[in-house]
Amino acid sequence: MIPSTTVAPVTEAAQPKKHGLLTGALAPIVLVFKRDRSARAGLIIYGVMLIIAIFAPLIAPHNPTAVMEVDGIWQSNKTPGSDYLLGTTNIGRDIFSQLIYGTRPALYVGFTAAISTVVIGTMIGLISGYFGGMVDLFLMRLTDVCFGIPFTPFVIVLVAFLGPNIWNIVLAMSLLFWRDTARVIRSQVLTVRQRPFVQAAKLAGASDARTIFLYVAPNILALSFLYGTLAIGWAILTEASVSFLGFGDPSTVSWGYMLQDAYVSQALGRGAYYWFIPPGITTMLAVMAGFFISRGFEEMLFPRLRGR
Amino acid sequence: MLRARFVYLGSRFLQMLVVLWAIATILFLIFRYMPGSPLTAYIDPTFTQEQEAAVRKQFGLDDPMIVQYGIYLKNLTQGNLGVSFFQKQPVWDVLMDAAPNTIILTSIALLIAYIWGVVIGSFFAWWRGSRFENTGILLTLMTRAAPEFFVGMLLLSLFSFNLGWFPTSGIAGPGVLFDSVWAQLRSGDFWRHMILPVATMAIYLQGLPTLLMRSNMLEVLDEDYVVMARMKGFSEWRIMMAHAARNAMLPIVTAMTLGVGYAVGGNVVVETVFSWPGIGQLLVRAVQSHDYPLAQGAFLLIAVVIVVMNFVADVFYSILDPRVSTTRNEVG
Numbered sequence: 076m077i078p079s080t081t082v083a084p085v086t087e088a089a090q091p092k093k094h095g096l097l098t099g100a101l102a103p104i105v106l107v108f109k110r111d112r113s114a115r116a117g118l119i120i121y122g123v124m125l126i127i128a129i130f131a132p133l134i135a136p137h138n139p140t141a142v143m144e145v146d147g148i149w150q151s152n153k154t155p156g157s158d159y160l161l162g163t164t165n166i167g168r169d170i171f172s173q174l175i176y177g178t179r180p181a182l183y184v185g186f187t188a189a190i191s192t193v194v195i196g197t198m199i200g201l202i203s204g205y206f207g208g209m210v211d212l213f214l215m216r217l218t219d220v221c222f223g224i225p226f227t228p229f230v231i232v233l234v235a236f237l238g239p240n241i242w243n244i245v246l247a248m249s250l251l252f253w254r255d256t257a258r259v260i261r262s263q264v265l266t267v268r269q270r271p272f273v274q275a276a277k278l279a280g281a282s283d284a285r286t287i288f289l290y291v292a293p294n295i296l297a298l299s300f301l302y303g304t305l306a307i308g309w310a311i312l313t314e315a316s317v318s319f320l321g322f323g324d325p326s327t328v329s330w331g332y333m334l335q336d337a338y339v340s341q342a343l344g345r346g347a348y349y350w351f352i353p354p355g356i357t358t359m360l361a362v363m364a365g366f367f368i369s370r371g372f373e374e375m376l377f378p379r380l381r382g383r
Numbered sequence: 384m385l386r387a388r389f390v391y392l393g394s395r396f397l398q399m400l401v402v403l404w405a406i407a408t409i410l411f412l413i414f415r416y417m418p419g420s421p422l423t424a425y426i427d428p429t430f431t432q433e434q435e436a437a438v439r440k441q442f443g444l445d446d447p448m449i450v451q452y453g454i455y456l457k458n459l460t461q462g463n464l465g466v467s468f469f470q471k472q473p474v475w476d477v478l479m480d481a482a483p484n485t486i487i488l489t490s491i492a493l494l495i496a497y498i499w500g501v502v503i504g505s506f507f508a509w510w511r512g513s514r515f516e517n518t519g520i521l522l523t524l525m526t527r528a529a530p531e532f533f534v535g536m537l538l539l540s541l542f543s544f545n546l547g548w549f550p551t552s553g554i555a556g557p558g559v560l561f562d563s564v565w566a567q568l569r570s571g572d573f574w575r576h577m578i579l580p581v582a583t584m585a586i587y588l589q590g591l592p593t594l595l596m597r598s599n600m601l602e603v604l605d606e607d608y609v610v611m612a613r614m615k616g617f618s619e620w621r622i623m624m625a626h627a628a629r630n631a632m633l634p635i636v637t638a639m640t641l642g643v644g645y646a647v648g649g650n651v652v653v654e655t656v657f658s659w660p661g662i663g664q665l666l667v668r669a670v671q672s673h674d675y676p677l678a679q680g681a682f683l684l685i686a687v688v689i690v691v692m693n694f695v696a697d698v699f700y701s702i703l704d705p706r707v708s709t710t711r712n713e714v715g
Binding site: 216226227228231308315319320322334348355358 | 545686
């Protein structure tokens with residue numbers, strides 16, 4: 076149940092009628108950012124995050140895992156000030172630097188999960204919808220099985236066995252995330268398959284692979300993107316939850332890790348708001364950016380919802 | 384027509400059993416084949432070979448994998464989930480002790496979330512295009528974007544640590560043990576402990592029904608019968624409530640049945656924040672301590688709830704909306 080913003084029935088999707096090269100199919104995606112203000116806002120948030128992530132060592136005043144010392148005395152539990160912009164943790168780590176470095180795992184996790192969701196989900200949906208028959212039956216039952224697996228529990232069980240590392244978290248998520256995309260893409264492919272230009276391509280002797288990638292795929296690409304952008308937010312949220320539950324990557328300072336660190340170190344009881352509120356806010360911003368972009372796609376795909 | 388529906392529901396039921404079997408099998412494979420055998424956590428390095436062999440035998444780990452799998456499936460069908468490594472009790476009993484806490488928490492949160500969602504979602508549709516709607520949608524998206532445990536932490540720091548209105552964790556004050564679920568439900572202390580976890584969960588869960596209700600309402604408002612009602616000169620309020628809202632709620636019912644499953648799967652986080660002794664917290668602790676029969680049992684129980692609820696959602700859908708063709712396959 077990934078859709079966070081509601082997704083209208085796929086049958087009503089307005090279709091980009093264009094077919095042919097993938098570049099033609101990318102045009103409407105560019106158009107979304109040109110036309111939709113919220114999509115642009117989302118893109119800007121990710122752009123800023125990317126810049127912060129790349130230049131983290133220049134922006135962050137300290138090493139995020141180093142314990143701050145002055146004359147051999149640990150600078151623990153410092154409140155925000157000119158020395159430590161957002162104060163320090165209970166063992167004297169600089170919170171602001173952690174926040175800056177936290178952009179990195181958020182971006183890896185969000186984008187790798189989104190890409191794998193789009194790729195796996197789109198492929199399964201395309202194959203299932205295009206070939207139909209036994210292939211479809213098998214793939215859709217597989218999807219049903221994935222829908223029956225509880226998401227967060229699955230991720231923590233797998234990560235507990237594979238080892239707490241950020242790529243295992245992404246792997247575990249990717250094993251399930253594709254399920255929504257696959258279902259939606261499949262039902263879309265079922266209608267696209269009936270279109271005259273697809274039929275014509277087949278009659279003209281195009282191979283299955285050619286028909287799928289050149290004629291069918293461009294027409295469902297925007298829908299894949301919609302699910303991809305939603306997956307960015309969900310992946311960041313899941314990584315945060317997994318870290319909070321204590322299965323996160325101990326060597327990576329992520330926002331989820333910061334929140335867990337604050338929680339177990341009794342930051343709540345001490346009223347250390349400067350510690351746990353910033354990473355919560357940045358997580359929300361990153362997730363919202365994904366939602367904003369997906370809303371842009373939704374309005375393009377389901378124009379009935381536009382402007383009402 | 385009726386016959387077709389029974390055939391559909393029958394095949395859908397069989398499909399559900401197949402899905403459950405597949406999940407049980409995946410779980411078996413995960414727990415037996417993963418690196419870092421669960422047994423290594425249980426067998427102390429100081430064990431002699433005989434002791435280790437005894438433990439392996441006790442847990443049936445010496446039989447060939449296929450035999451173990453057979454025993455596992457047979458036990459499952461009989462509701463035998465094995466014995467918890469650390470609690471030394473049947474897993475089933477441990478789960479059943481925790482289940483009421485999860486059920487009470489989740490169902491109350493869901494109820495609040497869905498009632499809220501239907502009402503607020505209708506308002507959004509009613510005042511479409513207004514500043515109220517725009518701000519409201521932004522706020523709703525924010526609740527969807529906030530990690531559940533972060534919301535929980537905010538509520539805890541504000542209402543428990545700062546204002547001291549509510550306890551910070553657990554289901555009862557220190558030393559209190561409830562004789563029965565009934566006694567628990569009648570205890571004011573229990574309800575006081577429940578307010579923050581319920582609020583945290585409800586804040587997270589309401590986003591979906593709110594946005595869904597809004598878009599359903601907008602969709603329904605274009606339907607012929609609404610146009611007809613308008614032409615008859617009914618008041619806008621009457622059209623919204625009597626004509627539009629009733630029909631817009633159908634998908635919400637389906638969403639809620641699906642929501643039950645996802646809420647149960649998702650409340651591992653909320654239960655951990657508030658140390659709420661439910662299935663979710665049990666699962667997290669079992670995984671942390673490598674108590675694999677317990678982890679496996681808790682996981683399966685949650686999966687069963689999800690799969691059954693997906694089935695129920697399909698049944699509802701086919702009953703509530705007669706137009707649904709019996710071959711449809713995508714819900715949610």
